Amino acid sequence: MVPFKSLLSVDKESATPIFLQISEQLHLLIREGILPAGQRLPGTRQLANLLDLNRQTVVAAYDEGLAQGWLESRAGSGTYVAAHLPEVKPLPLSHPTDNESPKATATQLPGYSFESLPFLHRPVLTNAGGLKLDDGFPDIRLAPMDELSRAYRSYFRWGNPQTHFGYGDTKGHPLLREQLSLYLNETRGLRTTIDNILITRGSIMGLYLTSQTLLRPGDIVITGETNWAGAMMNFQKAGARLLTVPVDQYGLDVDALAQLCRQESRIRLVFVTPHHHYPTTVTLRPDRRIRLLQLAEHYGFVVLEDDYDYDFHYLSRPILPLASADQHGMVVYVGSLTKSVAPAFRIGYVVAPSTLIDELARLRRIIDRQGDPMLEFAIGQLFKTGDLKRHFRKALRTYQARRDRFCELLTAELAHAIAFAKPDGGMAVWTRFDSGIDMEQLAVCAGQAGLFLSSGVSHNPAGQRLNGTRLGFASSTETELEQGVAILKTVLGKL
Numbered sequence: 001m002v003p004f005k006s007l008l009s010v011d012k013e014s015a016t017p018i019f020l021q022i023s024e025q026l027h028l029l030i031r032e033g034i035l036p037a038g039q040r041l042p043g044t045r046q047l048a049n050l051l052d053l054n055r056q057t058v059v060a061a062y063d064e065g066l067a068q069g070w071l072e073s074r075a076g077s078g079t080y081v082a083a084h085l086p087e088v089k090p091l092p093l094s095h096p097t098d099n100e101s102p103k104a105t106a107t108q109l110p111g112y113s114f115e116s117l118p119f120l121h122r123p124v125l126t127n128a129g130g131l132k133l134d135d136g137f138p139d140i141r142l143a144p145m146d147e148l149s150r151a152y153r154s155y156f157r158w159g160n161p162q163t164h165f166g167y168g169d170t171k172g173h174p175l176l177r178e179q180l181s182l183y184l185n186e187t188r189g190l191r192t193t194i195d196n197i198l199i200t201r202g203s204i205m206g207l208y209l210t211s212q213t214l215l216r217p218g219d220i221v222i223t224g225e226t227n228w229a230g231a232m233m234n235f236q237k238a239g240a241r242l243l244t245v246p247v248d249q250y251g252l253d254v255d256a257l258a259q260l261c262r263q264e265s266r267i268r269l270v271f272v273t274p275h276h277h278y279p280t281t282v283t284l285r286p287d288r289r290i291r292l293l294q295l296a297e298h299y300g301f302v303v304l305e306d307d308y309d310y311d312f313h314y315l316s317r318p319i320l321p322l323a324s325a326d327q328h329g330m331v332v333y334v335g336s337l338t339k340s341v342a343p344a345f346r347i348g349y350v351v352a353p354s355t356l357i358d359e360l361a362r363l364r365r366i367i368d369r370q371g372d373p374m375l376e377f378a379i380g381q382l383f384k385t386g387d388l389k390r391h392f393r394k395a396l397r398t399y400q401a402r403r404d405r406f407c408e409l410l411t412a413e414l415a416h417a418i419a420f421a422k423p424d425g426g427m428a429v430w431t432r433f434d435s436g437i438d439m440e441q442l443a444v445c446a447g448q449a450g451l452f453l454s455s456g457v458s459h460n461p462a463g464q465r466l467n468g469t470r471l472g473f474a475s476s477t478e479t480e481l482e483q484g485v486a487i488l489k490t491v492l493g494k495l
Helices: 018-031 044-051 055-068 104-108 145-155 174-188 203-214 229-237 254-263 286-299 354-367 373-385 387-414 439-448 478-494
Strands: 071-074 078-081 131-133 197-200 220-224 241-245 267-272 302-306 331-336 348-351 418-420 428-433 451-453 468-472
Touching (some): 018 055, 055 071, 145 373, 145 387, 174 197, 174 373, 197 354, 203 229, 203 302, 203 331, 203 348, 203 354, 220 229, 229 267, 241 254, 254 267, 254 286, 373 387, 387 418, 387 478, 439 451
Parallel strands (some): 220 241, 220 267, 267 302
Antiparallel strands (some): 071 078, 331 348
């Protein structure tokens, strides 16, 4: 005899109606094989007495099971588990381990196998609270929130609501694409139209779409020995074979790249961050830029240019992107407004010949039907009104002052333990620490003292120990930078 009184329980404080609690528990007992197909259930009056419930509550629970097909009613006989259900053998009783709940297996481990790719196992960076010398994030306190709020509100008053709140263009909101095209042509020397721009959710989506479209398993991708892991993960996911060339104080070693081109026949793509190389922040020298474009044209490989912080250059007019000098359609230019506004605003873009943009949009459609039209419209409005350009100028002045103060502090307080070059732009200082310092221990001890910084281990090329990390200054005020350097000095003194 089935012990229904022990198997069924009722929580009268729960927000779930009691009849649904009973119905769901009966379904679970059937799925687990405890109630087999054809099992007769107690009469509604009997079960109501067992559970101390109103009979109508049990009637409702049975009706729910009948409606869903788990139960069946036989005239003059009662209610049964549906006879058409397959036989389920109950799982043997087992005792969970100390760290495992009874349902851990079902909720954590699927009943099928899949491949977990090791190169995807990388910690996700988040904005840490408190003092930080991060990877080079913007200061969200400077973001034009009031202006953005007004632009958001204008979206609800604009256009035909039937089209305004329906599906939009997979390539992105036309206003943002139009305004971004004008802005890129004005500030970066590009020659784009709206058809050359695809709006994405950050530059990482642009890299993914480009990699999946242009790369095939076995294709060779060349990067610098030091590089951004996010890009490398995308190339590996596409099945590419990765080769590296050195990076020095003038950027990517283009002579080494030329040597590889002569040796390898399947070079499909070269990935560069020429404006401020990641992570070292060095700028690719003009003669190397020209040579890189010549090699691309001669050997037919794609140049994937990630220009993640072009808007923040602190000297005279910055060197223009490779894409501005591209005469033969060899460059795919990827950028983002994340560093310019705030990481939460997922706005990136890909600039390329229109036929490639069309194909990227087709691929984007099957993973993300469209972006966020309201956000894209609002950002487009801020470009159109000039508010975003004014924000860029204000942030540029602020970040330059913070860079200068931070470099003064590093020189005055930490010169005995570090080496660095004052960056011409960007939001972080590439800092090399004395070889005797354990970077992972340094990061842990700094964290315990209230200062977040990265150990920089992820920047190490295979078989090398750079003992360096990026120390971001943009997201901290000058006072916060002074406090952070003071903590770092104290921690270094104890190691």
